[in-house]
Amino acid sequence: MIWAVRLEMARTIEDVLARRMRALFLNARAALEMAPAVAELMAGELGWDETSTTKQLADFRAIARNYVLG
Numbered sequence: 001m002i003w004a005v006r007l008e009m010a011r012t013i014e015d016v017l018a019r020r021m022r023a024l025f026l027n028a029r030a031a032l033e034m035a036p037a038v039a040e041l042m043a044g045e046l047g048w049d050e051t052s053t054t055k056q057l058a059d060f061r062a063i064a065r066n067y068v069l070g
Helices: 002-008 013-020 028-046 050-067
Strands: none
Touching: 002 013, 002 028, 013 028, 013 050, 028 050
16 A cells, blocks of 8 residues: 555545455445555555545445445
8 A cells, every 4th residue: 555655646645445455345334444444555655644644534435335235
């Protein structure tokens, strides 16, 4: 995940969990569980404040809900 931010220019939680790791497509529930930890790591790398981190999580959760089956 750090690799994706530092070397592949990933800038959103969705980008990391959907495109780089494919977790959203393989297991949306697991991706939702991972999202807070990913957000914390990305915040440290990208200098997000609490407001930015909260918005990133909210945006990802809104997208991920569309991938949860059942």
